Amino acid sequence: MGEGMSGDIPILSTKGISKSFGGLQALIDVSFEVYRGEVFGIIGPNGSGKTTLINCITGFIKIDSGTVYFKEKNITGWKAHKIAHEGIARTFQIMRPYYSLPAYKNLIIPLWSPRARKIGGWRGGGKHGDRDTVAVDILEEIGFERDSKVPYKIASTLPTGYQKRLELARCIAVRPEIIFCDEVFSGLSMSEIAGMLPLIEKMKSDGITLIMIEHRLRELFRVADRVMALNFGEKIAEGEPFVVIEDKRVKEAYLGTEEV
Amino acid sequence: MEIIVYGIINSITLSLMALGFTLVYSISRLPNFAHGALYITAGYFTWLFINKFAGFPYPFAIIAALALTSIIGALIYRFILIRVRGMEISEIIASYAIGLAILEGLRWGGLRGMTFTLPTFVTGSFNIMGVSVDYQRIIIVGVGIFIFIVLYLFTHFNRIGLALRGIAQDERAAMMLGIDSDMTAIVSLAIGSGLAGFAGVVLLPLGNIIVEVGYNVLIFAIAVCVVGGLGSWGGTIIASFVIGFAQILTEFFLSSHYQMVVALLAIIIILLIKPSGLFGKQKELEERV
Amino acid sequence: MEMMRRERIDRGIKVRTEGIYAISSIREVLYLLGPRLILIVGMISLPFILELAPYWKRVVNIMCVYSLIALSFDFLANYVGLVCLGGAFFVGIGGYIAAIFNVYLSFPIYVSIPLATICGAIFCTLMLLPCLPLRGVYFAIVTLMYPLFFTRVIEALNILGGTNGITGLSSFPNQYVEEYTIIIVTLLFLFGMRRFVTQDIGLVLRGVKDNDQAVRASGISIAYMKSLAVFIASVMGCFAGAYIAHLYMWSGISLFALDFSIIPIASVVIGGGGTLVGAIIGSVILVPLSEILRAFGTFRIVIYCIILTLVIVFKSEGLMIYLQRKYHQFERWVKV
Numbered sequence: 001m002g003e004g005m006s007g008d009i010p011i012l013s014t015k016g017i018s019k020s021f022g023g024l025q026a027l028i029d030v031s032f033e034v035y036r037g038e039v040f041g042i043i044g045p046n047g048s049g050k051t052t053l054i055n056c057i058t059g060f061i062k063i064d065s066g067t068v069y070f071k072e073k074n075i076t077g078w079k080a081h082k083i084a085h086e087g088i089a090r091t092f093q094i095m096r097p098y099y100s101l102p103a104y105k106n107l108i109i110p111l112w113s114p115r116a117r118k119i120g121g122w123r124g125g126g127k128h129g130d131r132d133t134v135a136v137d138i139l140e141e142i143g144f145e146r147d148s149k150v151p152y153k154i155a156s157t158l159p160t161g162y163q164k165r166l167e168l169a170r171c172i173a174v175r176p177e178i179i180f181c182d183e184v185f186s187g188l189s190m191s192e193i194a195g196m197l198p199l200i201e202k203m204k205s206d207g208i209t210l211i212m213i214e215h216r217l218r219e220l221f222r223v224a225d226r227v228m229a230l231n232f233g234e235k236i237a238e239g240e241p242f243v244v245i246e247d248k249r250v251k252e253a254y255l256g257t258e259e260v
Numbered sequence: 261m262e263i264i265v266y267g268i269i270n271s272i273t274l275s276l277m278a279l280g281f282t283l284v285y286s287i288s289r290l291p292n293f294a295h296g297a298l299y300i301t302a303g304y305f306t307w308l309f310i311n312k313f314a315g316f317p318y319p320f321a322i323i324a325a326l327a328l329t330s331i332i333g334a335l336i337y338r339f340i341l342i343r344v345r346g347m348e349i350s351e352i353i354a355s356y357a358i359g360l361a362i363l364e365g366l367r368w369g370g371l372r373g374m375t376f377t378l379p380t381f382v383t384g385s386f387n388i389m390g391v392s393v394d395y396q397r398i399i400i401v402g403v404g405i406f407i408f409i410v411l412y413l414f415t416h417f418n419r420i421g422l423a424l425r426g427i428a429q430d431e432r433a434a435m436m437l438g439i440d441s442d443m444t445a446i447v448s449l450a451i452g453s454g455l456a457g458f459a460g461v462v463l464l465p466l467g468n469i470i471v472e473v474g475y476n477v478l479i480f481a482i483a484v485c486v487v488g489g490l491g492s493w494g495g496t497i498i499a500s501f502v503i504g505f506a507q508i509l510t511e512f513f514l515s516s517h518y519q520m521v522v523a524l525l526a527i528i529i530i531l532l533i534k535p536s537g538l539f540g541k542q543k544e545l546e547e548r549v
Numbered sequence: 550m551e552m553m554r555r556e557r558i559d560r561g562i563k564v565r566t567e568g569i570y571a572i573s574s575i576r577e578v579l580y581l582l583g584p585r586l587i588l589i590v591g592m593i594s595l596p597f598i599l600e601l602a603p604y605w606k607r608v609v610n611i612m613c614v615y616s617l618i619a620l621s622f623d624f625l626a627n628y629v630g631l632v633c634l635g636g637a638f639f640v641g642i643g644g645y646i647a648a649i650f651n652v653y654l655s656f657p658i659y660v661s662i663p664l665a666t667i668c669g670a671i672f673c674t675l676m677l678l679p680c681l682p683l684r685g686v687y688f689a690i691v692t693l694m695y696p697l698f699f700t701r702v703i704e705a706l707n708i709l710g711g712t713n714g715i716t717g718l719s720s721f722p723n724q725y726v727e728e729y730t731i732i733i734v735t736l737l738f739l740f741g742m743r744r745f746v747t748q749d750i751g752l753v754l755r756g757v758k759d760n761d762q763a764v765r766a767s768g769i770s771i772a773y774m775k776s777l778a779v780f781i782a783s784v785m786g787c788f789a790g791a792y793i794a795h796l797y798m799w800s801g802i803s804l805f806a807l808d809f810s811i812i813p814i815a816s817v818v819i820g821g822g823g824t825l826v827g828a829i830i831g832s833v834i835l836v837p838l839s840e841i842l843r844a845f846g847t848f849r850i851v852i853y854c855i856i857l858t859l860v861i862v863f864k865s866e867g868l869m870i871y872l873q874r875k876y877h878q879f880e881r882w883v884k885v
Binding site: 349356361486490515517518521527 | 701807814846854858861
């Protein structure tokens with residue numbers, strides 16, 4: 001499985017996660033491990049349970065059975081904000097910035113969070129102005145030109161590309177160890193994606209572990225170290241990107257089977 | 261025995277009160293907080309027709325009053341609610357304000373005291389299994405069941421009814437199929453008001469037409485609908501039986517003071533345990549990511 | 550055919566005063582401080598102006614009470630996204646607790662009011678705690694039920710004086726204390742809240758309103774933030790309740806009455822939601838109006854409701870936002 005890295009302790013691992021909605025079995029016994037500093041992709045056709053998996057791990061949905069370990073700590077069933085406080089951030093597939101606030105004020109909220117205050121070092125004495133400066137710094141890092149008006153625009157007026165970046169910036173602001181990216185590439189043009197890729201590389205080099213759900217396989221494979229494929233809530237393959245995509249069951253899942 | 265008989269009667273009474281509210285909410289997602297006011301209005305109109313326009317036969321007065329109430333409901337939507345549609349809070353405040361205006365207006369206009377009563381349809385009473393029940397209550401039960409059946413048939417086999425159900429399920433898809441959302445909302449509000457009025461006309465002969473009843477009816481209707489899950493038909497009926505029996509039981513063993521407490525407690529408990537109501541179709545809140 | 554378009558442009562003085570460096574002339578300082586000064590000086594001098602009409606002094610007190618409740622409604626609804634239709638709940642709890650402290654435990658008035666404010670707020674927050682995960686219509690319905698629920702419980706159990714209420718609360722030492730307590734507290738809360746909502750913590754609360762899931766994903770407990778907000782709001786409501794109980798020297802189930810829920814909402818809607826000052830302006834208009842209309846009995850509720858409906862339907866921005874726009878911007882017609 002985690003070839004070459006099996007000696008390390010995984011930063012995140014799940015054991016047999018299952019979840020059903022009513023009669024629909026959304027996740028069946030999903031287990032995987034992610035190691036520190038990796039870019040781990042999760043692929044699969046629509047409705048294969050990718051987003052549900054993220055929601056389960058990050059505590060937005062209760063898991064029926066199975067366990068989630070973060071740095072060997074059992075975080076199963078924790079509340080979402082506690083999991084985030086431990087250092088697991090996530091983006092949302094449906095982007096919803098804090099619409100009525102300017103872009104940089106959007107970051108005040110994660111920067112205010114207990115985790116960011118603890119790590120950021122401006123705890124307690126944090127003057128009002130301080131967080132604003134940090135927010136603009138983060139935004140610049142993520143590709144909002146400081147000198148332009150963009151960081152000061154109301155979030156709802158930003159174009160899609162910037163909103164996606166804002167989602168990522170919101171994650172970075174809490175200083176996470178793992179970021180779950182839920183389809184950050186979807187809806188972006190080729191050039192916008194080209195602009196995003198260096199960001200991913202940068203986060204990776206900063207030591208952040210990335211777990212990316214994607215439909216845009218080609219772009220994903222440029223950055224991913226390993227991928228896992230889901231279909232109908234079941235894990236069907238895991239390993240090096242180009243090995244997984246050649247897997248018979250993955251092809252069947254994407255293209256349909258020809259056997260009756 | 262008494263508990264069962266009166267429990268059933270009380271439950272059907274409650275579901276009659278709640279029916280109009282559920283119908284409007286399930287079709288057009290409008291919480292019609294003017295519900296209680298329309299209930300009283302219908303009773304008052306009937307009284308007016310009988311007593312002020314002498315010679316109006318009772319059944320005719322009822323029909324005229326119901327028609328008027330329906331028209332009021334339609335007008336409320338056409339001129340007021342249509343402009344705040346989709347803004348939940350404005351809908352609540354606006355419809356509540358209208359209801360309040362109607363009720364307090366009636367109170368100011370002289371709707372006070374015990375003078376306003378409607379005659380029962382048939383007087384007298386008879387025994388069911390050792391419990392004496394008057395005919396009016398029998399009529400309520402009969403009428404209640406009849407209304408359920410009619411509404412069920414209407415929404416399942418009639419063109420307009422089907423359109424209403426379509427809107428209830430997916431407004432956008434229904435609009436694409438050429439169903440006018442505003443028109444159905446008007447119709448639903450008219451029918452809902454008519455039902456509120458109908459409940460008023462049937463139930464009010466048991467007591468006086470007083471403004472306080474209007475507030476109580478609104479609370480009971482909301483209680484039943486919230487407990488059953490806003491917009492769920494089956495839930496409404498089951499919830500009215502749950503609350504109905506709970507009320508009769510408390511009345512039997514404690515005192516009638518607790519009737520309202522039971523209804524309110526039911527709302528609070530249900531919302532805390534299962535916010536979408538017993539049979540609500542909305543996803544549980546935590547899963548709405 | 551010539552097409553005309555109306556455009557709105559910021560006044561020069563507004564743009565100049567936006568940056569701190571621009572405050573160099575008395576004119577600009579006045580532009581900034583003027584409206585605030587008018588409000589503060591106006592409120593403080595009201596008791597003197599009304600020296601000739603003592604009856605209206607009472608009205609001013611009631612006006613401030615409603616302002617406080619309206620302020621708490623506006624804060625909860627427009628900054629946290631919790632629409633609380635039960636302002637009367639806070640008032641009733643505050644009033645009853647003040648009565649318990651003052652009458653049953655015979656604490657003096659200057660202890661019972663602050664204590665009732667804090668204890669009441671804690672009690673209200675605890676009571677509302679289970680409802681905090683609810684949103685939209687559901688929260689509104691439950692909060693609407695709370696005051697009714699307490700009324701019925703007090704009636705049914707015949708506790709705390711039952712339907713007669715608790716009488717014999719001590720009154721304020723003199724009329725000026727009575728007036729200035731409420732006026733100053735109202736002003737303090739108004740400017741305090743205005744400051745609070747622009748702080749980082751205020752932004753977090755607005756974040757809860759816009760998108761609570763993202764706030765959770767940032768590692769902030771929404772339940773905590775919401776209960777904090779409810780606590781702040783109920784501090785205002787409970788103070789109003791404790792004050793009014795001492796003002797009337799009586800605490801009864803009418804403290805849970807609909808008036809305390811509906812008039813503040815009407816004030817906020819009329820004054821302009823989300824501005825906080827609007828809550829005060831709305832009460833300043835509505836409460837004296839209701840005094841004037843007292844002769845009409847319940848008809849004044851009809852009038853409120855009609856005003857409320859008309860404003861919500863036709864002028865939903867409210868008075869304050871309209872005034873702000875007129876103050877900061879001018880309009881002109883231009884050719885297209």
